[in-house]
Amino acid sequence: MLRLALRVFVTCLATATNALYIWPSPPLDALEAMRFDQDRNGITDLIQPCSLFIFAAPGAGRSNAADWIRTAYHDMATHNITDGTGGMDASIRFAEEQARAENVGDGFQNTLAALLGLSTRYISIADVLAAGTIIAFENCGGPEIAFRGGRVDASEPNAPGVPEPQQDLESHTAAFARQGFTQTEMIGLVACGHTFGGVQQALFPQIVPVLNDTNNAQSVSHFDSTFVTFDNNVATEYISGTTQNPLVVGLNDTTNSDKRIFASDGNATMASFASSASLFASTCADLITRMVDTVPAGVQLTDVITPLPVKPDLIDLTLSVDQKTMQFTGMLRVWNLPQTTTHDVRLLWDDRAGGTNNVSLVQSRVATSSGGRATATWFSFPTLTLDVTAGITNMLFAIDNAIEDQGGVGFAIQDDLIWSNTSCITEGATVTGKLAIAVRNDLAPTRVYAESLGRDAVDRPVVVETDFTLQPGAANALYAVWSGAIANGQQDFTIGAEIGGVKVTRNDIRSVFDFSPCAT
Numbered sequence: 001m002l003r004l005a006l007r008v009f010v011t012c013l014a015t016a017t018n019a020l021y022i023w024p025s026p027p028l029d030a031l032e033a034m035r036f037d038q039d040r041n042g043i044t045d046l047i048q049p050c051s052l053f054i055f056a057a058p059g060a061g062r063s064n065a066a067d068w069i070r071t072a073y074h075d076m077a078t079h080n081i082t083d084g085t086g087g088m089d090a091s092i093r094f095a096e097e098q099a100r101a102e103n104v105g106d107g108f109q110n111t112l113a114a115l116l117g118l119s120t121r122y123i124s125i126a127d128v129l130a131a132g133t134i135i136a137f138e139n140c141g142g143p144e145i146a147f148r149g150g151r152v153d154a155s156e157p158n159a160p161g162v163p164e165p166q167q168d169l170e171s172h173t174a175a176f177a178r179q180g181f182t183q184t185e186m187i188g189l190v191a192c193g194h195t196f197g198g199v200q201q202a203l204f205p206q207i208v209p210v211l212n213d214t215n216n217a218q219s220v221s222h223f224d225s226t227f228v229t230f231d232n233n234v235a236t237e238y239i240s241g242t243t244q245n246p247l248v249v250g251l252n253d254t255t256n257s258d259k260r261i262f263a264s265d266g267n268a269t270m271a272s273f274a275s276s277a278s279l280f281a282s283t284c285a286d287l288i289t290r291m292v293d294t295v296p297a298g299v300q301l302t303d304v305i306t307p308l309p310v311k312p313d314l315i316d317l318t319l320s321v322d323q324k325t326m327q328f329t330g331m332l333r334v335w336n337l338p339q340t341t342t343h344d345v346r347l348l349w350d351d352r353a354g355g356t357n358n359v360s361l362v363q364s365r366v367a368t369s370s371g372g373r374a375t376a377t378w379f380s381f382p383t384l385t386l387d388v389t390a391g392i393t394n395m396l397f398a399i400d401n402a403i404e405d406q407g408g409v410g411f412a413i414q415d416d417l418i419w420s421n422t423s424c425i426t427e428g429a430t431v432t433g434k435l436a437i438a439v440r441n442d443l444a445p446t447r448v449y450a451e452s453l454g455r456d457a458v459d460r461p462v463v464v465e466t467d468f469t470l471q472p473g474a475a476n477a478l479y480a481v482w483s484g485a486i487a488n489g490q491q492d493f494t495i496g497a498e499i500g501g502v503k504v505t506r507n508d509i510r511s512v513f514d515f516s517p518c519a520t
């Protein structure tokens with residue numbers, strides 16, 4: 001009864017936010033995983049601990065988190081709300097932008113070296129930068145921040161437009177207005193950013209002296225006393241007159257831009273942040289979302305991505321060499337499953353023969369997310385051998401006997417375009433071998449190919465297609481096999497096919513290392 005009440009409550013919450021999508025959706029599945037699978041998204045490890053700085057020995061006075069937040073602001077700051085140009089589009093990756101005085105320092109190239117490689121066909125470089133920024137706030141003491149995907153990476157640099165400390169208040173107010181922020185929002189956004197990091201001596205020798213501090217080897221004069229975490233000390237120290245912020249108490253008043261900005265409304269906004277940590281946190285949650293959602297005109301962002309309560313992952317079907325069975329593997333992630341008791345978690349599935357089947361799943365690991373606010377409990381499917389004529393069409397899950405079926409539609413699986421176990425690899429300096437894809441005969445594709453990740457001339461992710469050829473096979477076999485060589489030293493593939501002029505993709509990335517060695 002209690003469980004039922006809880007389920008009704010959870011369902012209502014989900015309906016109210018109206019942001020759940022139906023699995024599978026490869027683009028949304030990928031964005032959701034980057035945002036919430038924080039033990040394997042490649043982002044969180046780089047800001048754990050929040051003082052981590054991977055480009056110098058410990059004690060440099062810098063952090064990856066601060067670099068990412070500054071990079072996101074400088075990428076957005078080119079936006080012109082009147083004509084819709086500029087914004088979060090990863091144009092900061094172009095050398096031409098990084099060479100501008102407004103973008104001094106190596107923080108931008110560091111950020112891209114850490115994050116660009118995490119972009120995929122479904123996740124733009126700008127989306128990774130936005131997610132990295134949000135997770136940096138969220139995991140380093142800040143509030144949870146809404147994340148949307150769908151940013152589009154620029155093909156060329158944007159016009160200049162990042163504020164610099166020697167400019168006057170009027171220019172700064174005008175620059176933020178051009179970016180889409182009011183004067184009060186300017187005060188907030190600068191305070192939200194400047195709770196992290198500081199000013200480097202090497203870049204701003206007129207502002208920061210050599211500090212002679214072995215714990216701050218790059219002589220970074222920090223904006224507040226807690227420079228690797230989010231808190232309202234940037235405001236409390238400013239209001240109490242104890243701040244060491246080099247853009248407030250710098251000896252040369254020309255470059256005291258934070259001092260001019262913070263005092264521009266008679267200190268009202270900063271005083272409100274100083275007296276309420278929670279007001280500061282909620283204001284920053286709003287402003288940082290708006291910052292990373294400031295995109296060039298015409299770019300359509302997704303709804304806010306929220307974690308799916310029950311999410312299958314790493315689903316793989318492989319046809320046996322004799323074509324009599326297919327091997328079915330996968331994982332299930334359950335969000336915020338109470339850890340106080342053990343749970344009965346089952347996979348139920350339907351097949352083409354009208355059968356229903358169920359097996360229990362084994363818990364494999366528990367990960368935390370959202371700065372420890374949430375948990376992801378992972379379960380492994382047992383390796384299942386399915387009869388090839390029955391195949392599989394749909395999955396449901398039973399968690400402590402409560403059915404999870406996405407409001408009745410279930411979790412659709414397609415068994416018509418799958419890997420063939422005649423694939424094999426030979427490991428050497430590069431991996432070579434043969435990849436083979438099994439295609440159900442009723443599908444009748446005009447092309448079958450392997451898809452892998454490539455980059456265009458300006459580093460944007462693109463899909464590289466490697467065409468396969470149809471292999472002669474038994475006349476009555478259910479599946480035909482298409483095969484081709486492993487190309488370009490690639491190691492991770494999805495399956496693609498063209499059916500009636502329409503391209504389809506199967507969403508599971510398969511590593512070639514999961515295939516057997518080729519017979520020699």
Ligand code: HEM
Nearest residue numbers: 066067069070073163164165189190193197198199200257
């Ligand atoms: C008038 C507006 C602004 C001016 C003049 C300004 C100026 C500066 C300067 C001179 C630095 C030192 C850079 C270095 O030495 O590496 C800095 C660092 C930083 N800024 Fe700003 N800033 C402004 C607004 C913002 C905003 C809106 C954000 C983010 C929301 C932000 C986030 C940061 C961060 C995180 C750092 C530290 C970087 C690090 O330690 O690696 N800034 N800012």
Ligand SMILES: *[C@@H]1O[C@H](CO)[C@@H](O)[C@H](O)[C@H]1NC(C)=O
Nearest residue numbers: 080081082083084159161178
């Ligand atoms: C913003 O765009 C408008 C319209 O193209 C233009 O008139 C204005 O000068 C631009 N603002 C800046 C600061 O470049």
Ligand SMILES: *[C@@H]1O[C@H](CO)[C@@H](O)[C@H](O)[C@H]1NC(C)=O
Nearest residue numbers: 201208209210211212213219
């Ligand atoms: C650091 O050392 C140099 C050389 O001894 C000195 O000129 C400078 O004033 C010192 N800086 C600080 C902040 O004490």
Ligand SMILES: *[C@@H]1O[C@H](CO)[C@@H](O)[C@H](O)[C@H]1NC(C)=O
Nearest residue numbers: 165166206251252253254255
């Ligand atoms: C103060 O900073 C401005 C801007 O960087 C510079 O032009 C000026 O010479 C500096 N003044 C002094 C006294 O150092």
Ligand SMILES: *[C@@H]1O[C@H](CO)[C@@H](O)[C@H](O)[C@H]1NC(C)=O
Nearest residue numbers: 238239240241263265266267
């Ligand atoms: C704002 O606060 C600062 C720091 O306490 C103080 O020096 C300044 O006089 C205040 N400005 C106004 C206009 O109240």
Ligand SMILES: *[C@@H]1O[C@H](CO)[C@@H](O)[C@H](O)[C@H]1NC(C)=O
Nearest residue numbers: 318319320321326327421516
């Ligand atoms: C594929 O081949 C490997 C090695 O021979 C074997 O362990 C595995 O069970 C096979 N999988 C299927 C689906 O036949």
Ligand SMILES: *[C@@H]1O[C@H](CO)[C@@H](O)[C@H](O)[C@H]1NC(C)=O
Nearest residue numbers: 346348357358359397398401
């Ligand atoms: C799973 O199968 C068992 C029999 O193997 C059956 O007793 C049980 O009711 C099934 N569970 C569900 C949720 O369908």
